[in-house]
Amino acid sequence: SYSRHIYRTEGGRALFKGLGPNLLGVAPSRAIYFFSYAKSKKYFNAVCAPDTWVVHLSSAAVAGFTACTLTNPIWLVKTRLQLDQKKNGSLTMRQCILKIGRTQGIPGFYKGITASYYGISETMIHFVIYEYVKRYLVEYGGSTLAEDRTFSDFFRFMAAGAISKTIASCIAYPHEVARTRLREEGNKYKSFFQTLGTVLREEGRRGLYRGLGTQLVRQIPNTAVMMSTYEATVYVLTKFCGNGYHDDDDYDND
Template identity: 25%
Template sequence: MQTDARVGAVMEGGGGQRVFNTGHGAVVVDGGAAGAACKLMEQQRKEKERALHDHQPRIGTVSQLIAGGVAGAVGKTCTAPLARLTILFQLQGMHTDAANLKSASIWRETTRIIKEEGYRAFWRGNLVTIAHRIPYSSVSFYAFERYKNLLQLVLGVESPGENISKDLAVRLVGGGLAGITAASVTYPLDLVRTRLAAQTNVIYYRGIWHALRTISREEGATGLYKGLGATLLGVGPSLAISFAVYETARTHWQFHRPDDSTVLVGLGCGSLSGIASSTVTFPLDLVRRRMQLEGAGGRARVYKTGIFGTFKNIFKTEGLRGLYRGILPEYYKVVPGVSIVFMTYEKLKQFLSNIPDG
């Protein structure tokens, strides 16, 4: 074996010689040693990924639930104004002729809310948002870790980094199951949050408990679960993509830049995660919002044919653009929102892992 001083040079010479870049120079090996060198480099990569995984903060069940809940509440509170704008845009066209709809303008709607409802209106329904987000985030983060561990056992994944396709499958399926679990448990609060945020000048629901009682009385217990099907169809893929993109991006980032701060990694990878999941699942989220408002405030029903009938109706009357109504404020919301959630979660895990047991 001989060393070539040209760093990064790749060539194949006579006799089956190959050059491998080791980071300190190019090492020339004969064909017989090439396979062993490849195995050594792959083993070193796996050991590095395993070391990164082993150094992730470890916390107990209660601490993990707290970290997930607080992270969700912080993220939602910071982006509440954009969340309300998204809901209002999504509901355009529900009780208005599509031909008479004005093009969505964030600035115009923001000005209208400030003028007619005041600044506090941007956080209308935020209390119920937090009441929903704390258990939702707690359950989703906790369930993801549990499902991930279970799937690793089922698929025979002894340690992350050994099989990229299995790692991705674990993250996608685990994220989807976590989303379905969390959404099913906390759905009535999500429905109430939507109805409170959708109120403008006429206040029909006076708060969380009043809304829960009114909906149960006027629409029955099933009224609290309107749009659950669309929610599960959307939240499964949404969290599947979100967790998969975040975990994959974080692993790749920390592998190549292990000294970067947790805050930077959380914000960067969270942004990619939010954009990817929102783009794919936004039409289902819009359908869910509109189904949640069926019969609200005594209004006549608009969509009477279920999830797919509602989807078809919106597409027919408002076009493809109608299915993405409100996507701009959604992007403005989701990039900082998801980033803040993941960053807060990682920092809280780091903090809570340093607290001695007992």
């Protein structure tokens, strides 16, 4: 397997390259995303028909754009560290940041941002499907009010998150390949569509889905837990901090 190849050629520590930026980036990225999503959803619910696919699609687009723009430098550093193939003397996070700044300046930290923007489509698909599956599962066995959730409701949210992320990832995965290639050092890959064309020409259609299995293994449980945690946080804030934190999940309003 590829993991065994990395271990054999670069050592055990190579399996954890990029862990530092990943740990630093996850919390702020998720916080920015869900804050933007909740605020956007509240706004779009006020100006559109509430809790429709248009609201969910628009909210996910705004949240994705905001999170991508603010956190791209973190994920670029993570990718560069993961692609560093030196067995000894590998770059540290500080060295990587300084190298990018010295050779490419501020724009260097935003390589791959266009692929990330195209990747917002995955987030949009994910949230539209998530909201639909969530509503279906709740209406057929759970509570329709955020403040009346039960323990079993959160397992339904996990299932909704897993289903929606699987579908969205399979549909929009090529943007992940393009984004990773654009974040590599060098000038072979210059733009989103040029990168997709190069990969398709050199590696065929399978190249556009290289790593999808690993992505699904990582993302499905991650997303299932994340969505359930988000819903649990909304529940706690709604129940103990008042209606100001309500997530507009009273489906009786439709």
